[in-house]
Amino acid sequence: MPNLVHLSAGARRALLLAPALIFLAVFFVMPLADNSARSFLAEDGGFTLSRYADFLTDRFYLGVIAETVILSAVVTLISVVIAYPVAYVLVRKAGRFSGLIVFLLIAPLLTSIIMRTFGWQVLFARRGLINQWLVTDLGLLDAPLRWLNTPGLAIAALVHVLVPFAVLSIASVLQGVDRRLEEGAQMLGASKLRTFFEVTLPLTTDGIGTGAILVFMIANGSFVTLVLLGGGFQTLPLLIYQQFNTTRDFALASTMSTILLVIALACLWLQLRLLRRQGV
Amino acid sequence: MNDAPSALTLSAIRKKFGSLMAVDNLDLAVQPGALVSLLGPSGCGKTTTLRMVAGFESPDSGQITIGGEDVTRQAPNKRGLGMVFQSYSLFPHRTVAENVAFGLRMAGASKQTQADEVRRMLDMVHLTGREEMYPSQLSGGQQQRVALARALVVNPRVLLLDEPLGALDKALRESMQFEIREMQQRLEITALLVTHDQEEAMSMSDQIAVMHGGRILQLGAPNDIYDRPETAFVATFLGTSNLFEGQVQGDRLQTRAGALPLPARPAGDSATLSVRPERVVLGEAASGLPQQLRGRITAASFRGAYAAYHVTLEGSGVEVTAYRQADTALGQTSLAVGTEVPVGWPVEHGVLVTGNAPKE
Numbered sequence: 001m002p003n004l005v006h007l008s009a010g011a012r013r014a015l016l017l018a019p020a021l022i023f024l025a026v027f028f029v030m031p032l033a034d035n036s037a038r039s040f041l042a043e044d045g046g047f048t049l050s051r052y053a054d055f056l057t058d059r060f061y062l063g064v065i066a067e068t069v070i071l072s073a074v075v076t077l078i079s080v081v082i083a084y085p086v087a088y089v090l091v092r093k094a095g096r097f098s099g100l101i102v103f104l105l106i107a108p109l110l111t112s113i114i115m116r117t118f119g120w121q122v123l124f125a126r127r128g129l130i131n132q133w134l135v136t137d138l139g140l141l142d143a144p145l146r147w148l149n150t151p152g153l154a155i156a157a158l159v160h161v162l163v164p165f166a167v168l169s170i171a172s173v174l175q176g177v178d179r180r181l182e183e184g185a186q187m188l189g190a191s192k193l194r195t196f197f198e199v200t201l202p203l204t205t206d207g208i209g210t211g212a213i214l215v216f217m218i219a220n221g222s223f224v225t226l227v228l229l230g231g232g233f234q235t236l237p238l239l240i241y242q243q244f245n246t247t248r249d250f251a252l253a254s255t256m257s258t259i260l261l262v263i264a265l266a267c268l269w270l271q272l273r274l275l276r277r278q279g280v
Numbered sequence: 281m282n283d284a285p286s287a288l289t290l291s292a293i294r295k296k297f298g299s300l301m302a303v304d305n306l307d308l309a310v311q312p313g314a315l316v317s318l319l320g321p322s323g324c325g326k327t328t329t330l331r332m333v334a335g336f337e338s339p340d341s342g343q344i345t346i347g348g349e350d351v352t353r354q355a356p357n358k359r360g361l362g363m364v365f366q367s368y369s370l371f372p373h374r375t376v377a378e379n380v381a382f383g384l385r386m387a388g389a390s391k392q393t394q395a396d397e398v399r400r401m402l403d404m405v406h407l408t409g410r411e412e413m414y415p416s417q418l419s420g421g422q423q424q425r426v427a428l429a430r431a432l433v434v435n436p437r438v439l440l441l442d443e444p445l446g447a448l449d450k451a452l453r454e455s456m457q458f459e460i461r462e463m464q465q466r467l468e469i470t471a472l473l474v475t476h477d478q479e480e481a482m483s484m485s486d487q488i489a490v491m492h493g494g495r496i497l498q499l500g501a502p503n504d505i506y507d508r509p510e511t512a513f514v515a516t517f518l519g520t521s522n523l524f525e526g527q528v529q530g531d532r533l534q535t536r537a538g539a540l541p542l543p544a545r546p547a548g549d550s551a552t553l554s555v556r557p558e559r560v561v562l563g564e565a566a567s568g569l570p571q572q573l574r575g576r577i578t579a580a581s582f583r584g585a586y587a588a589y590h591v592t593l594e595g596s597g598v599e600v601t602a603y604r605q606a607d608t609a610l611g612q613t614s615l616a617v618g619t620e621v622p623v624g625w626p627v628e629h630g631v632l633v634t635g636n637a638p639k640e
């Protein structure tokens with residue numbers, strides 16, 4: 001293939017990227033675009049914004065958006081608070097065990113989310129493992145506790161899924177913090193705790209930001225966990241599923257999907273801005 | 281040397297990393313207001329020693345005192361020291377003024393005191409007007425001045441400098457050496473400087489501690505160490521030296537180059553004689569000297585203020601390096617390559633050292 005060699009660097013790059021780009025266009029961008037387009041399509045075939053007007057003025061639907069965002073925010077907050085110490089230990093204290101910790105963080109991501117959520121069901125069912133320990137084996141409780149379909153368990157399961165993303169984001173930034181800066185602060189009289197708040201934390205806000213946005217985005221679109229573990233949440237993805245499958249109101253489902261997409265894009269935009277500031 | 285209590289002492293300090301003895305039974309006392317350099321090749325334990333003084337490493341055994349107070353197990357933030365790193369290490373998320381004020385803020389100084397002191401320090405390091413800039417907006421030299429101001433503003437009991445000028449280019453390095461030294465003397469700050477640059481150590485220090493393999497080989501004033509090295513290692517690490525090893529026979533040293541007259545009576549049967557290149561005399565002036573050597577000039581290079589010659593001695597083939605004041609305005613070396621010349625040196629300019637010449 002002699003003429004491939006003569007292609008310019010730009011052309012060669014385009015050629016190499018082409019399969020991935022075509023795949024994304026056919027199976028990702030086109031369905032999304034088609035879906036969004038449907039939400040602007042009036043009964044008579046014209047263009048309309050009426051569905052958005054209806055949706056965004058309806059108290060019920062606004063409540064659903066609020067619930068989605070608040071649930072994601074709570075999950076994000078808990079995930080970051082848990083992730084920071086883990087990232088700190090991973091980067092600063094683990095030494096030769098850091099590889100093991102990274103493996104433990106990533107391993108769950110290799111199993112299907114459905115499998116993991118079923119795992120939670122098995123553990124926390126009325127006659128599940130946890131209740132059996134608490135009641136029969138340890139005798140701490142008289143009667144089994146109801147875990148499934150409580151908000152707490154759903155949130156915990158979401159956090160469990162999403163913490164690794166936050167850990168890895170924070171760790172990568174923490175890794176780049178020059179230890180001499182912390183030592184410099186200590187030389188100038190700052191205690192270890194003070195050094196953390198004066199130097200380490202401010203220098204890792206980008207990692208926290210990136211991790212938080214990532215977690216928030218994924219939590220916003222999370223579906224399987226909430227379907228299987230319940231918790232009484234009424235979020236956009238659940239509602240979209242209902243509209244598509246039960247109510248069969250495709251236009252309304254498309255409208256909600258587009259709103260979810262806009263929230264995701266806004267997060268993506270924020271994330272890119274953060275990354276650009278880091279000069280990545 | 282004198283009776284004033286030392287500002288900083290290290291006694292019998294040892295530090296091992298695994299099986300590697302990084303610092304080995306090190307003793308050092310620094311007088312108040314003095315600047316002492318730790319000078320040595322890479323990996324000899326300079327930084328480790330400094331970090332133990334700072335409190336970031338703790339010695340396996342031995343004691344460190346600052347101002348007479350035992351600080352061996354004290355946390356770094358309680359030691360009242362100042363430190364300047366090679367990489368500047370300014371807080372990138374804080375302005376110049378905030379960087380300099382950091383230590384004062386940690387000490388709980390009032391806003392007014394902070395502002396006054398920052399102004400005074402920035403004036404001293406010639407950075408007035410840069411208060412609101414961020415470190416990334418400053419040149420390397422300016423950043424190092426800010427680092428110096430940040431370390432000095434808290435009136436440290438000892439100022440620690442770890443290759444503070446290593447990242448700067450040569451011209452800037454020389455002017456900063458002068459500036460730091462001048463400031464240190466004016467403020468009478470006790471300082472410990474780590475460097476592997478012998479010129480920097482010589483031009484800045486009251487005393488130099490030459491380190492090798494985790495030990496201090498020799499401690500003394502720069503000219504002292506240069507003129508009277510005790511070991512072959514010090515003679516070659518600080519400046520250049522011609523080393524002649526041999527057996528003592530009467531008042532002469534029997535070496536490969538011949539029987540050389542001794543400046544003093546050596547302790548043992550074998551000895552090493554060190555002669556600085558600038559002490560070596562070439563040409564007619566050498567014919568009256570007692571060594572009675574002759575050699576052929578094999579290389580000559582002009583170095584500005586002086587010319588360097590490589591001379592191969594007749595008979596033995598031993599190489600000798602000699603420096604001569606450059607004596608023509610055109611900078612031509614006055615002795616051509618290939619010339620045969622008498623070689624010698626005044627006997628008292630040879631120095632007996634222990635140890636052997638380093639094998640290359």
Ligand SMILES: Nc1ncnc2c1ncn2[C@@H]1O[C@H](COP(=O)(O)OP(=O)(O)OP(=O)(O)O)[C@@H](O)[C@H]1O
Binds near residue numbers: 300302323324326
């Ligand atoms: N934290 C550490 N863990 C293991 N070994 C170390 C550590 N710090 C230093 N060493 C080793 O101890 C020895 C002395 O190191 P040190 O940094 O004190 O040398 P140095 O004289 O400052 O050298 P340089 O001029 O290259 O900075 C070296 O062999 C180094 O590899």
Ligand SMILES: [Mg+2]
Binds near residue numbers: 327
């Ligand atoms: Mg070092």
